[in-house]
Amino acid sequence: MSHELRKPVRCPWCKTRLDAATDPFGDSAKPEAGDATLCIKCGKFSLFLGASELRKPTHDEMQELMRSPEVMALWIIWRSVNEDNPRR
Numbered sequence: 001m002s003h004e005l006r007k008p009v010r011c012p013w014c015k016t017r018l019d020a021a022t023d024p025f026g027d028s029a030k031p032e033a034g035d036a037t038l039c040i041k042c043g044k045f046s047l048f049l050g051a052s053e054l055r056k057p058t059h060d061e062m063q064e065l066m067r068s069p070e071v072m073a074l075w076i077i078w079r080s081v082n083e084d085n086p087r088r
């Protein structure tokens, strides 16, 4: 379910303003520190520092994310939807 963020955040990769979050595998879309998010614009992962700031994951954190079947499924879905999208 979608959740409007109290304060919009910026993707640390492409600087897109993100004002909502969705938990595709549950019903708790209220992000907390350490939660990962996928930018709908550029398809890169970030981590919440708190409820209002994102940072790029470290190399080790990225490796850990990529070991998650749910994260990989999400990324594959994003990629298939955006494959021919000129917004990227």
Ligand SMILES: [Zn+2]
Pocket (backbone or CB within 6 Å): 011, 012, 013, 014, 015, 016, 039, 040, 041, 042, 043, 044
């Ligand atoms: Zn982005």
